[in-house]
Amino acid sequence: MQKRITDDRLIDGCLTGDRNAQKSLFEKYRSTMLGVCMRYARDRDEAEDILMEAFVKVFLNIREFGFKGSFEGWIRKIMINTSINHYRKNLKTYYHSEINEVEEHEILEEESITGRFTADYLMSLINAMPDGYRMVFNLYEIEGYSHKEIAEMLGISVSTSKTQLFYAKKSLKKKIFENLKKDQITGFKGFEDEDLETVQENI
Secondary structure (H helix, E strand, O other): OHHHHHHHHHHHHHHOOOHHHHHHHHHHHHHHHHHHHHOOOOOHHHHHHHHHHHHHHHHHOHHHOOOOOOHHHHHHHHHHHHHHHHHHHOOOOOOOOOOOOOOHHHOOOOOOOHHHOOHHHHHHHHHOOOHHHHHHHHHHHHOOOOHHHHHHHHOOOHHHHHHHHHHHHHHHHHHHHHHHHHOOOOOOOOOOHHHHHHHHHOO
């Protein structure tokens, strides 16, 4: 409740153009929202640029919030949309659509062992994915958007979105397996031989 009251006061201040309220709002959500932008950007500098652009939109459009629902969730959507727009405007590589389309029945929800890794380690693997893989994986697996929504957001087909997710998961599992074999995982909590077999079988 205290968080909501604080947000309401900051929002009221921003509505009147209070610079101190804007600064306080930025400082309150900067770290969290930078983490969101980092998932879609190629590096920290790009994420910082997206963050600043998105916060400008937050302040310019804050009247649209209307005190309905989660304010943090509202800001988060702006961050995601700004990240996507930035990606589309600066797209230099094609989606991996040259890969044969994956039929829907082939996209299986397989049991994974990712719960035994640290979040930082998994995010480092996700951030290293090709842009198309990373965008769809984040939007679907982390943000919870449907393939239809992702297709509309990124200007691709639903089939391409599904294909990107399928190969993103395959790429992630392959990388995990390679690192397990090399025994170079600093954030891994321990594994058995059958874990290697489980990952290898699903590659």
